[in-house]
Amino acid sequence: MTIPRLLAAITLAACLFAAPVSPLLAKEKPPENWDGLQRKKVKGLDNVWVRPGVQFTPYKSVILDATQVEFSKNWEKSFDFHDRPDASDMERIKRALSELMRERFLKELVDHGYTVVDTPAEDTLRVGTAIVDLFINAPDTQDAGITKSYTTSAGRMTLVLEARDGPTGQLLARAVDRREDDNFGGRLVWTNATTNLADARLIIDIWAKKLREALDRLNGKEQ
Numbered sequence: 001m002t003i004p005r006l007l008a009a010i011t012l013a014a015c016l017f018a019a020p021v022s023p024l025l026a027k028e029k030p031p032e033n034w035d036g037l038q039r040k041k042v043k044g045l046d047n048v049w050v051r052p053g054v055q056f057t058p059y060k061s062v063i064l065d066a067t068q069v070e071f072s073k074n075w076e077k078s079f080d081f082h083d084r085p086d087a088s089d090m091e092r093i094k095r096a097l098s099e100l101m102r103e104r105f106l107k108e109l110v111d112h113g114y115t116v117v118d119t120p121a122e123d124t125l126r127v128g129t130a131i132v133d134l135f136i137n138a139p140d141t142q143d144a145g146i147t148k149s150y151t152t153s154a155g156r157m158t159l160v161l162e163a164r165d166g167p168t169g170q171l172l173a174r175a176v177d178r179r180e181d182d183n184f185g186g187r188l189v190w191t192n193a194t195t196n197l198a199d200a201r202l203i204i205d206i207w208a209k210k211l212r213e214a215l216d217r218l219n220g221k222e223q
Contacts (some may be wrong), residue, residue: 038052
């Protein structure tokens with residue numbers, strides 16, 4: 001997957017699905033057709049587009065491209081000056097989330113019999129992922145000191161995933177799914193880097209499972 005194409009998908013996804021959105025965008029429906037893909041209802045995911053008429057072949061191996069991460073616009077300005085994240089904090093968080101995405105997707109695939117490779121073969125699916133509209137309610141900063149933050153939610157993030165045929169590079173499917181952490185049940189909980197990553201892991205595990213289940217269906221495995 002080429003970075004420019006994925007970034008183009010990220011830009012459109014951010015416009016369509018970022019929250020909060022403008023009243024105009026809030027009224028708009030996701031496109032029925034996008035880059036030759038047709039919108040399809042898939043249980044457990046907000047929006048999925050699939051190339052119509054394509055003959056999906058079994059895929060035994062997967063290439064996982066590095067995950068691109070984008071914060072919600074002006075996210076860092078929503079905090080008081082003394083605990084406002086700086087550029088190094090943001091890069092650290094992006095790197096941690098990207099690494100966590102690879103770790104959890106890799107584990108889910110390998111644990112269920114798939115091989116993760118670097119070079120495509122005839123049975124390889126190439127998967128590109130991005131996290132957009134990332135909003136962390138209480139990020140840890142390097143100079144946070146003894147400050148504690150209590151929130152009712154760790155935050156939100158949206159997945160953009162593209163699947164391509166490994167040998168040809170043909171775009172086969174795209175998914176956009178928004179998740180907000182709601183594990184606290186409305187209770188105030190001390191939120192820090194450790195709890196933020198744990199909550200992100202729960203969401204990412206859902207996305208990894210959805211990808212693996214899609215591969216299982218292509219390979220005729222019972223759900």
